[in-house]
Amino acid sequence: MIAKNKNKNKTKMKKQFIYFVLLLAIPFSMLSQTHIDIEDVEVEEEGSFDPKKAVVPFAVVTEAPRFRKCKKITGKELKECFEKTLDAYISKTLVYPKEYKTEAIETKVYVIFNIDREGKIVKIRTRSKRKDKELFEKEAIRVISNIPKLKPARQKGEKVTVSYSKVIYFSL
Numbered sequence: 001m002i003a004k005n006k007n008k009n010k011t012k013m014k015k016q017f018i019y020f021v022l023l024l025a026i027p028f029s030m031l032s033q034t035h036i037d038i039e040d041v042e043v044e045e046e047g048s049f050d051p052k053k054a055v056v057p058f059a060v061v062t063e064a065p066r067f068r069k070c071k072k073i074t075g076k077e078l079k080e081c082f083e084k085t086l087d088a089y090i091s092k093t094l095v096y097p098k099e100y101k102t103e104a105i106e107t108k109v110y111v112i113f114n115i116d117r118e119g120k121i122v123k124i125r126t127r128s129k130r131k132d133k134e135l136f137e138k139e140a141i142r143v144i145s146n147i148p149k150l151k152p153a154r155q156k157g158e159k160v161t162v163s164y165s166k167v168i169y170f171s172l
Contacts, residue, residue: 051158063154097135106171109140117159119150
């Protein structure tokens with residue numbers, strides 16, 4: 001009886017270990033699938049910062065772009081407000097493609113876009129594992145391209161273009 005319980009516990013622990021390893025492997029496999037356009041990456045010399053040419057990652061920009069709702073917020077709270085407001089906008093606006101409703105597909109679309117110096121959404125790029133289901137990517141592009149005009153981000157006191165990435169989940 002005790003031997004059976006030990007074997008069950010060992011089997012359970014082995015399964016949990018396998019799940020844990022798989023859980024760790026998923027983010028690494030997603031990272032290996034990311035694509036960086038070389039022309040988007042520029043090496044900047046020390047002391048030379050041109051806000052008209054710079055594309056600053058959202059994570060390092062000193063003042064994040066803002067929705068009207070985030071008008072009086074600054075610092076880290078501004079980035080949090082931006083992300084929460086963007087999530088709420090996507091949840092409210094996203095429409096599951098009716099052509100796929102009978103299949104009840106759950107998928108995610110990776111979206112990368114820039115917010116330019118005027119606060120407009122530009123250079124929207126998507127990636128999805130479901131290339132056969134392009135309507136998910138088209139819907140993600142529609143939602144992101146219709147984000148209302150934002151107050152632009154600032155770096156060193158100057159308006160700059162910011163790059164931002166987002167995962168959009170589709171499920172019924």
